[in-house]
Amino acid sequence: MVTRWLAPLDRKLLRDLLHLRGQIAAISVVVLCGVATVVAMRTAYRSLSLSQASYYAGYRFADVFAQVKRAPEPIARRVAAIPGVTAAQSRIVVEVTLDVPGLAEPATGRLVSIPDRRAPMLNDLHLRRGRWIEPGRRDEVLASEAFAAANRLEPGDAVDAVINGRWQRLRIVGVALSPEYIYEIRPASLFPDNRRFGVLWMSRDALEAAFDMKGAFNDLSLSLARGADQPDVIARVDRLLARYGGLGAYGRDDQLSNRFISDEIKQTRVSGTIIPAIFLGIAAFLLNIVLSRLVATQRDQIAVLKAFGYSNGVVGLHYLKLAFVGLLVGALGGLALGTWIGALLNRQYTQFYRFPVFAFELDATALGLAVLTTAFAAGIGALNAVRRAVALPPAEAMRPEGPGQFRPGIVEWVRADRWLALPARIIARNLERRPVKAGLSVLGIALAIATLVVGRFFLDAIRYIADVQFREVQRENVTVVFNQPRSAQVVHELAVLPGVLHAEPFRLAPARLRFAHRSRRVGLLGLPQDGQLRRMIDRSRRIVALPAEGLVLTRKLGEILGVRPGDTLAVEFLEGDRATRAVVVSGFVDEMVGISAYMSGRALHRLVREGGTVSGAFLMVDALAQDSLFGLLKRMPAVGGTVSRDATLASFEQTLQQSIGITMTILVGFAAAIAFAMVYNAARIALSERGRELASLRVLGFTRREVTTMLLGEQAVLTVAAIPMGLTLGYLIAVKLAGLYQWELFRVPLIISRFTYAYAVVTVAIAAILSGVGVRRRLNRLDLVQVLKTRE
Amino acid sequence: MEAVFRAHGLSKVYRMGEVTVPALRSVDLELYRGEFVVMLGPSGSGKSTLLNILGGLDHPTSGSVHFLDHDLATGGDKGLTRFRREHVGFVFQFYNLIPSLTARENVELVTEIAERPMTPEDALRLVGLGERLDHFPAQLSGGEQQRVAIARAVAKRPDVLLCDEPTGALDYETGKLVLEVLERVNREVGTTTAVITHNSAIAAMADRVIRLRSGTITEVRRNERRASPGELSW
Numbered sequence A: 001m002v003t004r005w006l007a008p009l010d011r012k013l014l015r016d017l018l019h020l021r022g023q024i025a026a027i028s029v030v031v032l033c034g035v036a037t038v039v040a041m042r043t044a045y046r047s048l049s050l051s052q053a054s055y056y057a058g059y060r061f062a063d064v065f066a067q068v069k070r071a072p073e074p075i076a077r078r079v080a081a082i083p084g085v086t087a088a089q090s091r092i093v094v095e096v097t098l099d100v101p102g103l104a105e106p107a108t109g110r111l112v113s114i115p116d117r118r119a120p121m122l123n124d125l126h127l128r129r130g131r132w133i134e135p136g137r138r139d140e141v142l143a144s145e146a147f148a149a150a151n152r153l154e155p156g157d158a159v160d161a162v163i164n165g166r167w168q169r170l171r172i173v174g175v176a177l178s179p180e181y182i183y184e185i186r187p188a189s190l191f192p193d194n195r196r197f198g199v200l201w202m203s204r205d206a207l208e209a210a211f212d213m214k215g216a217f218n219d220l221s222l223s224l225a226r227g228a229d230q231p232d233v234i235a236r237v238d239r240l241l242a243r244y245g246g247l248g249a250y251g252r253d254d255q256l257s258n259r260f261i262s263d264e265i266k267q268t269r270v271s272g273t274i275i276p277a278i279f280l281g282i283a284a285f286l287l288n289i290v291l292s293r294l295v296a297t298q299r300d301q302i303a304v305l306k307a308f309g310y311s312n313g314v315v316g317l318h319y320l321k322l323a324f325v326g327l328l329v330g331a332l333g334g335l336a337l338g339t340w341i342g343a344l345l346n347r348q349y350t351q352f353y354r355f356p357v358f359a360f361e362l363d364a365t366a367l368g369l370a371v372l373t374t375a376f377a378a379g380i381g382a383l384n385a386v387r388r389a390v391a392l393p394p395a396e397a398m399r400p401e402g403p404g405q406f407r408p409g410i411v412e413w414v415r416a417d418r419w420l421a422l423p424a425r426i427i428a429r430n431l432e433r434r435p436v437k438a439g440l441s442v443l444g445i446a447l448a449i450a451t452l453v454v455g456r457f458f459l460d461a462i463r464y465i466a467d468v469q470f471r472e473v474q475r476e477n478v479t480v481v482f483n484q485p486r487s488a489q490v491v492h493e494l495a496v497l498p499g500v501l502h503a504e505p506f507r508l509a510p511a512r513l514r515f516a517h518r519s520r521r522v523g524l525l526g527l528p529q530d531g532q533l534r535r536m537i538d539r540s541r542r543i544v545a546l547p548a549e550g551l552v553l554t555r556k557l558g559e560i561l562g563v564r565p566g567d568t569l570a571v572e573f574l575e576g577d578r579a580t581r582a583v584v585v586s587g588f589v590d591e592m593v594g595i596s597a598y599m600s601g602r603a604l605h606r607l608v609r610e611g612g613t614v615s616g617a618f619l620m621v622d623a624l625a626q627d628s629l630f631g632l633l634k635r636m637p638a639v640g641g642t643v644s645r646d647a648t649l650a651s652f653e654q655t656l657q658q659s660i661g662i663t664m665t666i667l668v669g670f671a672a673a674i675a676f677a678m679v680y681n682a683a684r685i686a687l688s689e690r691g692r693e694l695a696s697l698r699v700l701g702f703t704r705r706e707v708t709t710m711l712l713g714e715q716a717v718l719t720v721a722a723i724p725m726g727l728t729l730g731y732l733i734a735v736k737l738a739g740l741y742q743w744e745l746f747r748v749p750l751i752i753s754r755f756t757y758a759y760a761v762v763t764v765a766i767a768a769i770l771s772g773v774g775v776r777r778r779l780n781r782l783d784l785v786q787v788l789k790t791r792e
Numbered sequence B: 001m002e003a004v005f006r007a008h009g010l011s012k013v014y015r016m017g018e019v020t021v022p023a024l025r026s027v028d029l030e031l032y033r034g035e036f037v038v039m040l041g042p043s044g045s046g047k048s049t050l051l052n053i054l055g056g057l058d059h060p061t062s063g064s065v066h067f068l069d070h071d072l073a074t075g076g077d078k079g080l081t082r083f084r085r086e087h088v089g090f091v092f093q094f095y096n097l098i099p100s101l102t103a104r105e106n107v108e109l110v111t112e113i114a115e116r117p118m119t120p121e122d123a124l125r126l127v128g129l130g131e132r133l134d135h136f137p138a139q140l141s142g143g144e145q146q147r148v149a150i151a152r153a154v155a156k157r158p159d160v161l162l163c164d165e166p167t168g169a170l171d172y173e174t175g176k177l178v179l180e181v182l183e184r185v186n187r188e189v190g191t192t193t194a195v196i197t198h199n200s201a202i203a204a205m206a207d208r209v210i211r212l213r214s215g216t217i218t219e220v221r222r223n224e225r226r227a228s229p230g231e232l233s234w
């Protein structure tokens, strides 16, 4: 026997562990969930930010970007000479309509020029498969990985593109990645639609020839020296490009892909801090009460050890070991599970964010912190109980715990003893006698309920966002974008196409909104004032009418810019004559997705001093006719791209459900596990605390049923009392989280469905019932004689 | 003879809410080195309370109590722990064995931290339990549990042995066996021994007999001659 080699106290430890395995396992589960949450979410955060940083550095992601209508090549050299600029790279970037095999609707391809021979460059490509284009082969392209994957395209496949008014076949020779398109989305959209939008890199010669760009460029990327004055560089670039139709240079902050990833990183940092903190805090609290109660049940044994001269230190250490076994198992399990979930989350990221290598880094500091926190909480809980036990003189602690000091209380006061059966009276008196203990039990179960509510709350919120955004805000089911501003007449042509039920024009003007020192690039959306398809809504889902003058901003955009209704913004238009106009902010809307600026189409036209040009149209299309309509749209020269709401919705759900959804589903699972562990432990401890009393009652002739009722009835009362408290706590935590989850991409509304509340209550109820069944089995097996002979 | 325990004006009052229970009232007492003392008295007279205070398990409400130069009335936890560890063996009224340890291990718990203990096996053989070494308390009868508790108390060869009704749960034969063990340890090792009992027949084997009633010592009697346990009968 191994135990022969152990000191008697360690043998006691081993046997106690075996005996208390259910409770120790429950403790492990709580620790495991807390640690796994920390590890998974911090790992996701670290991996994402590390992947971004190393990708940007390794592939020379540019610092400043500029688009221009058409600038002669020498201008690029003058830009390169600006102080602080270390390299400038000119390119030709154009968007064309694509016909992708197997896709009904037209797709949009962004053609980006690359040199014929591979050489180091800014925004360098990572060739995933296939080869670089061959010099002189003007129809060869590299396809972005996201686009290729979504459309199942491989080197050797081809897509057709409308280049300069003619269909031309492009042959894919390689699949590549670029730090510019880690998150590959179409401008002004929020979620990737990789089937219908993709980047294709092709020879600069080919693009020069096709788009009349010989010796010219329309896109510029710059890298800056460390410590360069970026605003100054941007101002100088703008001055140089102004004559050639510059659209305003911008830094990484406004670079689309970078902004989304940086937002996501910020978001994972918050999720990776707040949510694990909540879980860990709850786990720590629960550990603390569980262990202190567990140790308290051994107070007479502590006294014996003391009586024979064991010091407080040795006794304390003994119980710490007991606590730490559960802790260690939980921490190791949490590490393993957390790493696995972290890898799972990372795999999710790689679907939206394309990196050449996705770094995977465990956050050792967070892990250490998580383990320390739980160890601290467990240790304090255990030691507190030990301290209380040794504070009593051994003589006192050793005698079987005296009959409690029952006094006439509320039960007697309301004369409940008249109408309550004896078991019920015993339950009532027990709760009344130890209000603090009862309160802590209630709080513990309430916290378990609260975690369940919080976990599911995010899932509710995402569903709500999708519902509001795609049913009430965007009522069109197809959006057509013209390849350049067109006359309003084109919209009438669209309106009469078969299947189109209703069409409304919109004007989208790229602009920089500036207020004091803050600014943001947005697409300023001009809408008809009496429009039916695109609606603006306020917080309570009421429709907000578009004012005749003035801007309506998404509240989040207002916050970013620091404006309030009535303030006057500078609107710098980024195309045409690039005029700057002062416009009053007339109000906010509370959309939950993206940031937008709206104004009436008429007012926008007046501002940019143009006739009734439109950028595209929102269409309400008969679902059945959608496919044939897409065929027609593909062939219309004015159409630059189409977006279908179903596709956007699908992509929204994919993006949010898969990133947040997976995390939250896991958390809900953890919350359920914690709830189970807590309720089970509470019942088991109650059994060991009261086993002797219950056995005595059985000896006196009470039936099993009556005795079970007394024990489980008390647990049931505690559980029921915890429900309103838990739901309220969950709601309050959700309020706090909703306040934090206010991102540009989406904002989490405070929506908790009844299902979520019901789910939390039912889960805890099931946990309570299963624990009750387990405890009941133990009660039935209770050996009366043994229980009376020794104390557990 | 040298007094190892010296108690003066010892009082103990239990407070339970508004009710106070005086368990000891101003007790003066000395116990001498190597003597065998029996304490008698009706239930609730304060015997256990007095023994617990002598053993450093409880603090008196007032008065002084010393073991040699250890101050037991005001000694801190550290001092009392050392006192108990180095000098005292206990047998408790409610046995208080550790349920998760076997008989042998319950004894080992004490020999482990003692300076010159017997082996746990010897100690258990001494109380006639050499065959039940690996049984858990729940597998032993009440009397057997009591004997394990006695083995546990004598195994460390303590200077002082304090026994609260060591034979209360035992049959005639086993009771005698236990008393013989106590007597032998007292005689051979010179252990100062105090035994609480309700059985006045046992008083015959004591050097001195102390009687308590309602928290005061009503009588201290010295036996001319100590009877051996074998001579006792009840």
Ligand SMILES: Nc1ncnc2c1ncn2[C@@H]1O[C@H](COP(=O)(O)OP(=O)(O)OP(=O)(O)O)[C@@H](O)[C@H]1O
Binding pocket: A396, B014, B015, B016, B021, B022, B023, B041, B042, B043, B044, B045, B046, B047, B048, B049, B050, B093
């Ligand atoms: N923890 C306590 N709280 C309150 N009163 C106590 C406590 N312990 C003992 N008493 C009271 O102190 C008095 C003396 O108790 P003690 O246990 O010393 O009696 P005893 O002489 O050992 O009795 P017995 O022979 O029944 O064991 C009794 O009246 C008892 O009720």
Ligand SMILES: [Mg+2]
Binding pocket: B047, B048, B049, B093, B164
């Ligand atoms: Mg007593």
